[in-house]
Amino acid sequence: MLLATSDVIAGKDIIDTLGLVRGNSVQSRNIGRDMIAGLRNIVGGEMKEYAEMLVRSREIATQAMIEEAQQMGADAIVGVRYATSSVMDGTSEVLVYGTAVRFK
Template sequence: MIIATTDTIAGKEITKTLGMARGSTIQAKHLGKDIMSGLRSVVGGELTEYSKMLEEAREKAINRMVEDAEKMGADAVVNVRFMTSMVMAGAAEILAYGTAVKIMNR
């Protein structure tokens, strides 16, 4: 599956638009990691616990988007974007979405 943030793929022609593919996950903060990050924020530096959590959440959202596109019979997803929103205190949704398409070589 080709995933692109652009609306075209070099060397490929989009032959059919299948619809929007999307995948999401909701991640909540972990109390122990939250305490460590709170202490780290006092002295400065990257909050590695949160960086890792968000990286994993993005991967889950992408994988779910790809699964959605595969159900539609897509070869690729173009115009991929991410969106986040807070769903409750300490929990956020990560949404990956794009346009599922059929492609062929030029």
């Protein structure tokens, strides 16, 4: 499955727009990550524990979007965008969406 942030894919002719597809993932922090991140917050530096959590969350959301597009018979998803938000204290949501399309 091809994914693109643009509305077109070079060398491909879109013949059918199938519609919006999306995926999301909500992840919560845990006590182990919080303790390590708290120490990093004091001394400075990248909070790798949270970065890894968000990477995994993006992967889960992207896979859900791809599976929805495959069920529609799509060849690609164009106009892909990611958004994040805090659902409640200690949790983060990653939302990904785009337009499922078919090629010639």
